[in-house]
Structure formats: structure tokens, C-alpha cells
Amino acid sequence: MDEEKRPSLKDIKLTMTAIVQIDSTQVIPGVSAKYLSQSLTGKTFRTKIFLPRFHGINYVGLIIGPKGIYQKKLEDKTGCKILIRGKGSHKDGHPMSVNDNDEQHVLLIGDSEERLIEARKVVQHVLTADETTRNEIRTEQLKDA
Secondary structure, three states, X not given: OOOXXXXXXXXXXXXXXXXXXXXXXXXXXXXXXXXXXXXXXXXXXXXXXXXXXXXXXOHHHHHHOHHHHHHHHXXXXXXXEEEEEOOOOOOOOOOOOHHHHOOOEEEEEEOOHHHHHHHHHXXXXXXXXXXXXXXXXXXXXXXXX
């Protein structure tokens, strides 16, 4: 794809689903029942942010970071579970999940809408970052690794 035909990063409009409450007994691959049962409010919420396409940027790597360190740091910062789901995210040897047929997305799971809103802002910042900010994030990731 020509560089001229690619939309500007400033024009990226992330597609997100509404924040919905889910049953804490629901099984979500990659999320332990212990995590869901530790919800302070007794409620669990989730939302999805679909990853932009055709920008030549490895968004998954940017969110996960080396050895998953950046993903864990974002989880600690927001208090939400951050997972990559959708086409191309399935690991061999693991059972397929319902989300594996969706477009690739970030699945956010938390115990309050407020935490999910904060987590969504943090993930949006990473996904819509300009080249300078992405380089700063990568530098931070390598320092932490």
C-alpha cells in the first residue's frame, strides 16, 4: 500500500464496544476464575478496542512489550486485565475462544466502569501515539525488560 494512500495516524478512529457487565462465572480464555472472583464490587465489566489496520505498525507488540512486561505494567497501572484477542492472536495448543473469529482487538476486563474507562484511555494513547511517542514507549519497554 502506498504511503500516500494510508490514512494519517491523526485520523485513526478506534472502534470500541460499549462497556458491558458480564457474569463473573463466565469463562473467559486467558482470564483465571480467581481474577474474576476477586472483583471488589462483585461485578465484572468488559469492552473491546479493535486494532487499527494497514498502518505498518505492530500494535500487538507495542501493547505487550518484551516478554509481556509492558502489558503487565499497563494492567498494574489500570487495575484491569488487558488481553489481545481476535484473528491471528490464537496460540497453538490452546483452545479456540469465541473472540478468535473477531477482528483483532484488545479485550479489557475490570471490576468497575471507571477502571475500564481509564484503561481504555491508556490503551487508546498507545494505539494512537505518533512516531516519537511510540519510540518513547519502546525505550521504556526496553529499560523495564
